[in-house]
Amino acid sequence: MTTVLMPLPSEEFDPTEAAVPWKRLREANIDVVFATPDGQPAHCDPMSLRGVVFRQIGTKAADRKIYHELEQDPAFRSPIRYDAIKASEYAAIHLSGGHAPGMKPYLESKILQQQIVEFFALGRTVSAVCHGQVLLARSIDPSTQKSVLHGRRVTALTKLLERIGFWLTVWTLGRRFRTYPEYVEDEVIRAIGDASKFERGPQPASYEKGFTVTDGNLITARWPGDAAELGKRLVEKLEANCIA
Helix, strand or coil, X not given: CCEEEEECCCEEECHHHHHHHHHHHHHCCCEEEEEECCCCCCEECHHHHHCECCCCECCCHHHHHHHHHHHCCHHHHCCEEHHHCCHHHCCEEEECCCCCHHHHXXXXXXXXXXXXXXXXXXXXEEEEECCHHHHHHCCEXXXXXXXXXXXXXXXXCCHHHHHHHHHHHHHHHCCCCCCCCCCHHHHHHHHHCCHHHECCCCCCCECCECCEEEECCEEEECCHHXXXXXXXXXXXXXXXXXXX
């Protein structure tokens, strides 16, 4: 049975970016194993579920329903610890995003960064969305001393999307929509080493037309509106690998 690893922070991850790809994987009869820092169930960003700015920014109703399904999944309720991850046991890893402060231990985890390098070394499929690419950018291959993103074609949360989220919420949430002083796009481009390889996709971004970029075994997307398309591409990649 094909199995995908989905590490999450203890709290405040984006519910759509985890739940929607999970749903696509389970519909394709692909198992998902979750991992958290302490082996306890993760909790998503409650503000995303409730919505902010008169509920105009946040998880869509259909995706909220999928997230509540995810909460009942026995695998989600019984995650392994980060330090128990063995990359060789999985066909792929999916890295969800999120912008809230609770994401930082996940984005800064040296254990996850080391395991991600191993996933790439083994040629496993890697998918990431939004701030998930920050974790990739910080995963340094010791053999090259460069990020696993170096030289890759990649997308991630664009500067435009991050700015829009910030300016629409700063009056009520302060800097909550700016996880770090540096924009995600800028950090990812620095890791790639070539700005021409960063793809921003259609502008404005919309839920009706998801956007992903595939470069070999790496699949990336920008924001929650791309999560369904990302899940579809991940399933296709895993099924193609099985046939091969």
